[in-house]
Structures are given as structure tokens and as C-alpha cells.
Amino acid sequence: MENVHWIGQSKEAPPERSSMAAFGSVAVVPFQHKKLSSVNYSCRYFYANGWKKKKKLCFQRKRWIVSSTCPPEETSPISVSFTSAPVPHLSHFLTDLDTFPHPFLLQDATSYRPLNLNFISEQDGVINKVVWNKQEPQNLVIYPRAGPRERIVFDPKSVKAAIVTCGGLCPGLNTVIRELTECLRYQYGVVDIFGVLQGYRGFYSKEWIRLDPERVDAIHKLGGTILGSSRGGFDLNKIVDAIVQRGIHQVYVIGGDGTIRGAAQLSEECRRRKLRVTVASIPKTIDNDIPIIDKSFGFDTAVQEASKAIDAAHTEVSCFPNGIGIVKLMGRNSGFIALYASLSSREVDCCLIPEVPFVIHGRGGLMEYVAKCLSERGKMVLVVAEGAGQEYVGNDPSVEQLDASGNKKLGDIGHFLYEEIESTWKKQGMEVSMKYIDPTYMIRAVASNASDNIYCTLLAHSAVHGAFAGYTGFTVGPIHGRHAYIPMTEIVTAQKQVDLRDRMWSRLVNSTGQPDFSPRNIPKGFQGPCNIYSSPQQSQSQESIL
Numbered sequence: 365m366e367n368v369h370w371i372g373q374s375k376e377a378p379p380e381r382s383s384m385a386a387f388g389s390v391a392v393v394p395f396q397h398k399k400l401s402s403v404n405y406s407c408r409y410f411y412a413n414g415w416k417k418k419k420k421l422c423f424q425r426k427r428w429i430v431s432s433t434c435p436p437e438e439t440s441p442i443s444v445s446f447t448s449a450p451v452p453h454l455s456h457f458l459t460d461l462d463t464f465p466h467p468f469l470l471q472d473a474t475s476y477r478p479l480n481l482n483f484i485s486e487q488d489g490v491i492n493k494v495v496w497n498k499q500e501p502q503n504l505v506i507y508p509r510a511g512p513r514e515r516i517v518f519d520p521k522s523v524k525a526a527i528v529t530c531g532g533l534c535p536g537l538n539t540v541i542r543e544l545t546e547c548l549r550y551q552y553g554v555v556d557i558f559g560v561l562q563g564y565r566g567f568y569s570k571e572w573i574r575l576d577p578e579r580v581d582a583i584h585k586l587g588g589t590i591l592g593s594s595r596g597g598f599d600l601n602k603i604v605d606a607i608v609q610r611g612i613h614q615v616y617v618i619g620g621d622g623t624i625r626g627a628a629q630l631s632e633e634c635r636r637r638k639l640r641v642t643v644a645s646i647p648k649t650i651d652n653d654i655p656i657i658d659k660s661f662g663f664d665t666a667v668q669e670a671s672k673a674i675d676a677a678h679t680e681v682s683c684f685p686n687g688i689g690i691v692k693l694m695g696r697n698s699g700f701i702a703l704y705a706s707l708s709s710r711e712v713d714c715c716l717i718p719e720v721p722f723v724i725h726g727r728g729g730l731m732e733y734v735a736k737c738l739s740e741r742g743k744m745v746l747v748v749a750e751g752a753g754q755e756y757v758g759n760d761p762s763v764e765q766l767d768a769s770g771n772k773k774l775g776d777i778g779h780f781l782y783e784e785i786e787s788t789w790k791k792q793g794m795e796v797s798m799k800y801i802d803p804t805y806m807i808r809a810v811a812s813n814a815s816d817n818i819y820c821t822l823l824a825h826s827a828v829h830g831a832f833a834g835y836t837g838f839t840v841g842p843i844h845g846r847h848a849y850i851p852m853t854e855i856v857t858a859q860k861q862v863d864l865r866d867r868m869w870s871r872l873v874n875s876t877g878q879p880d881f882s883p884r885n886i887p888k889g890f891q892g893p894c895n896i897y898s899s900p901q902q903s904q905s906q907e908s909i910l
């Protein structure tokens with residue numbers, strides 16, 4: 365109460381500031397509210413730097429008072445604590461770590477000048493949070509800011525670096541390979557750069573290839589990875605033995621969550637053996653399910669390509685009677701591609717993602733909504749992420765099927781929905797024109813677009829700077845737009861998923877107009893089938909059809 369100087373309707377002009385003190389802690393309330401015991405009253409508090417609004421008032425001891433405490437003064441201290449992210453560093457286990465000046469400092473070339481003014485200090489950090497509630501205590505994590513350091517822990521002339529790509533394809537892999545090579549050669553002068561072929565297994569079972577700027581010059585225009593990739597084949601000891609045998613100092617691993625789990629073990633094993641070897645990862649996954657970083661490379665390109673598939677589906681369904689187009693997009697556990705591509709296209713009527721369970725038949729279910737779309741618009745575009753609705757198509761959980769990397773194999777929800785929708789309407793004697801598009805490999809295999817190319821460049825350069833700075837067991841990526849070094853162990857603890865409380869999901873639902881199909885939203889007693897085309901009386905007799 366002490367902070368309340370004046371309360372009135374928000375429409376009323378506040379009194380002159382000089383007259384406020386006279387009101388002290390008394391709440392001045394318009395007469396009509398006195399009959400109520402409590403009211404959400406739009407009142408405003410005056411602070412030195414402006415007006416803030418809204419508190420609840422209640423009637424106590426013959427007087428209206430503010431029932432909750434006033435917000436703190438703008439000037440009052442916000443409780444904030446900081447923790448530094450524990451990014452492993454060679455100095456943590458090597459006592460005799462020499463340092464060298466960054467090659468920029470030794471060059472006179474004009475082209476280095478803008479860069480050598482931009483060294484990053486070890487005191488520079490990137491904070492994990494930019495949106496705060498000022499009244500809540502904040503526990504913030506500071507990650508080392510990515511970029512070149514004035515002192516580096518390797519003599520660049522003697523460095524041997526190895527680059528490997530693992531897991532599924534993703535637009536931008538070649539750009540990252542190119543930019544790692546270019547940065548190593550042109551910003552540090554590294555000559556011995558090797559490409560490990562076909563993923564982790566290539567460390568111990570394949571010949572390596574030499575990489576240099578000429579070899580990688582035009583590869584960013586190509587999809588896939590010039591090094592090849594694979595799933596499985598991670599053998600910790602054999603890989604570290606190969607690294608030792610070839611005298612490698614820097615290992616650059618381009619891969620997703622599985623790859624980074626492996627890379628974290630590599631880095632730990634190098635630490636255990638006290639090797640002067642850094643392991644850096646550049647996070648890759650088309651599914652965009654890597655936590656902490658803003659997004660993974662290739663995601664923009666994937667959304668752009670996925671939108672083309674949606675456009676095609678829309679064109680098809682617009683030209684045929686009762687056209688229903690199903691587009692199946694990637695996303696094992698996270699529906700980001702489906703969400704963003706649907707939002708960008710604006711022609712999608714329904715988007716199903718792994719994060720949201722859905723009921724197919726019965727009141728409030730998917731089939732009822734399909735009927736609504738057909739009757740109102742004569743067409744429907746449905747986008748489904750591959751990991752959605754696995755309860756309908758999942759393999760027998762007692763004999764879970766895994767791929768070579770240990771990822772769960774998914775049932776085919778796209779074809780299941782195709783058949784389910786088609787047979788439902790056939791039973792009704794209705795003509796529908798079903799169209800099915802699965803652009804998965806077309807999306808994954810393309811070269812990265814312009815914005816991903818720039819993003820890949822930044823990631824690759826950041827990784828090289830981090831390795832020369834002595835960090836190991838780290839991933840690079842932007843946190844709220846600023847590139848940082850993140851411990852691999854933090855990256856692999858969780859998978860990023862679409863946050864259903866986030867406004868991006870609301871935007872999607874607003875754009876498609878789809879209802880909430882989740883089982884909890886279906887009224888009790890309506891779990892069974894119903895006839896979606898008939899009046900309630902008719903539906904009784906035809907319930908068994910759907």
C-alpha cells in the first residue's frame with residue numbers, strides 16, 4: 365500500500381504528480397464499485413519513470429484497498445544470478461599448454477584488418493535468456509562468446525585437422541565442410557586438413573581424403589556431403605586410436621544428437637588419455653530438435669522445400685472434386701518443419717505433429733474436421749510430421765525396431781492416414797480425390813539456400829576459432845542471435861520440441877483453423893464413431909460406418 369499514491373479509472377487523467385503525496389496510501393475508488401466486495405480494477409501506479417497498470421481491489425475495513433502488493437519500483441534491484449557454462453578446455457587437463465599469437469596479429473594484409481580488431485575476450489559471454497519477468501529471480505547461464513582469440517593454443521603450422529559428417533543428410537553439410545577448410549587454411553594457415561569418409565566408421569575403416577580450398581571450392585552448390593555419411597559404426601576406442609595414429613589435433617564432427625553423443629564421448633576419452641586434441645561439433649539436423657541454439661542449419665532450406673510440396677498439394681486438391689492432399693514431412697519427435705512450412709504456406713487446413721496427440725474418428729476427431737473442410741471449401745490440405753500419431757502405426761513396442769544408430773524406426777503415419785481417410789469416404793459412397801506427397805529425401809538432399817549458406821559459414825568459422833582457443837567437447841550455435849560455445853553434454857540432455865504454449869503454435873492453429881483433436885478434448889461418451897455427414901438423428905443408425 366505504501367507505494368499507492370492515487371487510484372482512478374484508467375480513463376481518468378492522473379492528477380498532477382505534485383498532488384499525489386496527499387493521497388498517501390488511500391485508494392480512491394469511484395462510487396459504483398463500493399457495492400462489490402472485490403473487483404479487478406484497472407488502476408495505475410505512478411513511478412518515477414512512468415505508469416504501470418492493473419491490480420485487484422477488495423473492500424476491507426470499510427475501505428477499498430489494493431489486495432495484492434504493489435509492483436516493485438522500477439529502480440528496485442532484480443534478483444539475478446549468473447553461472448558460467450562449463451565448456452571443457454584443454455587447460456583443464458593439460459598443464460603445459462603453450463599459447464601462440466593469432467595469425468591475424470602476424471599479418472599485415474589489409475584483408476585481415478577488420479578481423480584483427482574483433483578478437484573476442486574470454487570475459488565475453490552470451491546469456492541464455494533475453495525475455496524476463498522482472499519480478500522473478502533469474503538464474504542465467506553465460507556461454508563463452510564464439511570468435512577468434514588473440515592467443516591460441518596450437519601452432520597453426522603444425523595442426524592436423526579432421527572433418528567428418530554423420531547421420532542423415534541435411535542441406536548445408538557441404539557448406540560447413542567448405543568453410544571449415546577455408547577458415548583453417550586462410551585464417552590460420554593450416555595445411556593438413558583431412559576428410560573422414562562415411563561417418564564415424566570411416567575413422568578406422570576407410571582411407572581419408574585431403575581437403576584444401578581448391579577441392580572444396582564449389583561444393584556449397586551441391587546437396588549431400590562430399591564426405592559421405594552413415595548411421596551406426598561408432599567404436600570409441602578404434603576412433604581415438606585412429607586420431608592418435610594420424611596425429612590429429614582438431615576433430616570437427618558435423619552431426620545431430622546421436623553424433624554429438626558420440627563426440628562427447630570422444631572428447632572425454634581424449635581427456636582421459638590426456639591428448640592435446642580438441643573435439644568440436646557443428647550441430648546438424650533437419651528436424652531442428654537441438655536444444656539451446658536458435659535453430660539448426662538446413663532448417664530454413666527444409667522449410668522452403670517443404671513449402672513447395674505443400675504448394676503442389678494445394679494445386680492438386682484445388683483441381684479435383686473433394687481433393688484431399690496429404691503431405692508427409694520429416695520430424696521424428698519434433699514437428700518444426702511441419703509447423704513452419706504450414707505457417708509459411710497458409711494453404712494448410714490441418715497440421716499434425718508428434719507433440720500433439722489426435723483422435724481420428726468420432727465427435728471432435730480428425731475425420732469430422734475433414735468433412736467440415738470438404739463441405740465448406742471442397743478441398744483439404746493436411747500436413748503430417750512423420751513422428752505424429754505413432755500410436756496408430758507404431759511397431760509392436762515389445763519388439764522395438766531400431767536403426768543402426770539406435771533411433772526408433774517409425775510407422776508410416778502418412779500412408780495410414782491416406783488409407784483411413786479414403787476408406788472412410790468410400791464407405792460413405794462419396795467421391796474423394798486423394799493426393800499423397802512425401803518429399804522427405806528431396807528436401808534433405810538439396811543444397812542449402814542463401815541464408816543457410818551464411819549461417820553454415822558462421823558456424824564453421826566459430827568452430828575453428830573455438831578449437832584454436834582450446835575448447836573441446838563443445839558445440840557452436842547462436843543463442844538469441846549471438847554465436848556461443850556450448851558444452852556437448854548440455855546439448856544431448858534434451859531434445860527440442862514445439863512448445864504448445866508458445867505463440868508460434870497458436871499462430872499455426874489460427875492459420876489452419878483446425879480444432880484441438882487431442883483425446884482430452886473429445887467429450888466423454890463420444891469416443892466412438894459417428895456419422896459426420898448426417899444430422900444427429902441419422903448418425904445413430906449409421907454409427908458403425910466411420
Ligand SMILES: Nc1ncnc2c1ncn2[C@@H]1O[C@H](COP(=O)(O)OP(=O)(O)O)[C@@H](O)[C@H]1O
Pocket residue numbers: 530531532563564565594595596597598619620621622623624625626627629648649768769770771
Ligand atoms: N549414444 C551414442 N553414443 C555414441 N555414438 C552414437 C550415439 N548415438 C548415435 N551415435 C552415432 O552417431 C552417428 C549418427 O547418429 P544418428 O542418430 O544416426 O544421426 P544424428 O547424429 O543425425 O542424430 C552414428 O554413427 C551413430 O552410431
Ligand SMILES: O=P(O)(O)OC[C@H]1O[C@](O)(COP(=O)(O)O)[C@@H](O)[C@@H]1O
Pocket residue numbers: 530531532533620621648649650651694695696750767808
Ligand atoms: O532414411 P534415414 O537416413 O534413416 O533418415 C530418416 C530420418 O532422418 C531425419 O532426416 C533425421 O536425421 P538425423 O537424426 O540424422 O538428423 C529424420 O527426419 C528422418 O526420420
Ligand SMILES: [Mg+2]
Pocket residue numbers: 531620621622649
Ligand atoms: Mg538424430
